[in-house]
Amino acid sequence: MPLLGCIADDFTGATDLASMLVRGGARTVQTIGVPDRPLPTGDADALVVALKSRTLPAEEAVAQSLAALAWLRSQGCRQFYFKYCSTFDSTADGNIGPVSDALLEALGSRFTVACPAFPENRRSVFNGYLFANDVLLNESGMQDHPLTPMRDANLLRVLQPQTRRPVGLIDYRSLRAGVEATRARIAELTTEGVGIAICDAIDNSDLEVLGKACLDLPLVTAGSGLALGLASAWREQGVLSSAASADRLAPPHGRRAILSGSCSKATLAQIAEAKAHYPSFRLEAGELMARGGALVEEAIAWAARQDAATPVLIYASSSPEEVRKVQEQFGTQQVGERVEQALASIARTLVQEQDVGQLLVAGGETSGAVVGALDIAGLRIGPSIDPGVPWTQPLSGGGRPLSLALKSGNFGSIDFMVKAWGMLA
Numbered sequence: 001m002p003l004l005g006c007i008a009d010d011f012t013g014a015t016d017l018a019s020m021l022v023r024g025g026a027r028t029v030q031t032i033g034v035p036d037r038p039l040p041t042g043d044a045d046a047l048v049v050a051l052k053s054r055t056l057p058a059e060e061a062v063a064q065s066l067a068a069l070a071w072l073r074s075q076g077c078r079q080f081y082f083k084y085c086s087t088f089d090s091t092a093d094g095n096i097g098p099v100s101d102a103l104l105e106a107l108g109s110r111f112t113v114a115c116p117a118f119p120e121n122r123r124s125v126f127n128g129y130l131f132a133n134d135v136l137l138n139e140s141g142m143q144d145h146p147l148t149p150m151r152d153a154n155l156l157r158v159l160q161p162q163t164r165r166p167v168g169l170i171d172y173r174s175l176r177a178g179v180e181a182t183r184a185r186i187a188e189l190t191t192e193g194v195g196i197a198i199c200d201a202i203d204n205s206d207l208e209v210l211g212k213a214c215l216d217l218p219l220v221t222a223g224s225g226l227a228l229g230l231a232s233a234w235r236e237q238g239v240l241s242s243a244a245s246a247d248r249l250a251p252p253h254g255r256r257a258i259l260s261g262s263c264s265k266a267t268l269a270q271i272a273e274a275k276a277h278y279p280s281f282r283l284e285a286g287e288l289m290a291r292g293g294a295l296v297e298e299a300i301a302w303a304a305r306q307d308a309a310t311p312v313l314i315y316a317s318s319s320p321e322e323v324r325k326v327q328e329q330f331g332t333q334q335v336g337e338r339v340e341q342a343l344a345s346i347a348r349t350l351v352q353e354q355d356v357g358q359l360l361v362a363g364g365e366t367s368g369a370v371v372g373a374l375d376i377a378g379l380r381i382g383p384s385i386d387p388g389v390p391w392t393q394p395l396s397g398g399g400r401p402l403s404l405a406l407k408s409g410n411f412g413s414i415d416f417m418v419k420a421w422g423m424l425a
């Protein structure tokens, strides 16, 4: 029986979490959406359901999360993990608060933690303030995110308006005092009526302490970092199934392609680097809104003409100024969805008609759209390219499996798009 059932609010977030669990020694299977057919989950220690709920209206995000919870319970999971972004991405109306509330209620629980920290990717929480790349969240570039601009680094202030439960803080002093002190802090907050506690975490040792202190909570909510702490606690307890070969994939095949809909700082730098190595095609968002399918066809025809031995790069990614301009002209949701659909349909054609067998996708929402278009039901998690970004392959389907990497916008080193292929061989 799986120990942990996870609900991730986007696709790159799900593979990030699954990758951390595998690294911690837990056999992990990731499903794309709530499975509507039996999946070969084997003797998984953890199951991760990838949703695309981060920017949905709150009631839809809640409904999808509850459906995922019901499926995970039907698989025998005993503890649950709501995974959101390490930059705490949420719209003005949620969805971190509403989904946490609904899951707590469904599980009959009164308390959970909220810990987006992922120190290895330079996301840390100190006194309730979230730092990304060593600066406050609202100075990190996340203030310009196309869909979830984050303009306040104080997570208590961000979360409180989203939940009817009082929000509290487990600060670094409790964590540094150890597991018992952290459990005592949880008991104290619960007595005070706090329903969700933001947790500090500056490095992995804080996550280890928190993981142990949270082992008995029916629900935790977090970025992927807390998975390292939970897995470490399970290893100590000796409750994991054998972790050997947890990340082995079939050999890669076919042409290589990169598709990017992420406008995050890290992706923009990676694209600049990749353009120095590979032929590239810019899918300009304004032009896409004006010309639609014709531009998509042009991109597909362009890819077909490129040297099959070299990766091709197709990107919609733009600077914050360009994004703002096109959003003002056409509407944020409209542009976002149009770009996602365009990249998804390009992905389908490249894989089905142009022998692309190795595909790297940048952007969480973008990845959700691409995986949907490829009709993938579940993913096996392979080796990490960089922390939080593994190569994966579809769980089922005959023939040679597609190698797929879903990169969170802000993850990966500058040469990510160049070095990734070497990790597959």
Ligand SMILES: Nc1ncnc2c1ncn2[C@@H]1O[C@H](COP(=O)(O)OP(=O)(O)O)[C@@H](O)[C@H]1O
Binding pocket: 145, 146, 147, 261, 262, 263, 264, 267, 284, 285, 316, 317, 318, 322, 323, 326, 327, 335, 336, 337, 338, 339, 340, 362, 363, 364, 365, 366, 367, 407, 408, 409, 410
């Ligand atoms: N040039 C652009 N102008 C406006 N929106 C864009 C542009 N390029 C991509 N987008 C949209 O921005 C969003 C980026 O989100 P996402 O794919 O989750 O990336 P990240 O992982 O960086 O957050 C997507 O909805 C995408 O379609």
Ligand SMILES: O=C(O)[C@@H](O)C(=O)COP(=O)(O)O
Binding pocket: 010, 012, 013, 014, 016, 017, 084, 085, 086, 087, 118, 223, 224, 363, 364, 365, 388, 407, 408, 409, 410
């Ligand atoms: O926790 C994280 O930072 C990632 O796993 C994640 O959720 C990424 O989301 P996107 O930035 O939208 O790719």
